[in-house]
Amino acid sequence: MRVAYISRSLRNHDGSPWFTVITLDKSEYYNTIERAAENGFTSGRIYDALLLCCAAKAKAGVIYTWNLKHFRAIDPKLADRIRTP
Secondary structure, three states: OHHHHHHHHHHHOOOOOOOOOOOOOHHHHHHHHHHHHHOOOOOHHHHHHHHHHHHHHOOOOOEEOOOHHHHHHHOHHHHHHEEOO
16 A cells, blocks of 8 residues: 555654644644634544645645645635645
8 A cells, every 4th residue: 555655754854854744733733624614624624724725824825736626715824835746
């Protein structure tokens, strides 16, 4: 399974030249889920909202996704940074 392979790779390598691990504290996590739910988002969109919260926290210049419409609807303030690969 590719995800499991990537997960193992992350544990065994700091990956520092390619990425930075961003974590959310308890309040960031719950507030993001609560806002998403209040806006009627369910299922995978909750996960997408958490990803966008991490991207915003990291001050990401570009956020790549194949699902522009959903990501831009979740956080319109980030819309100009959300692009397809």
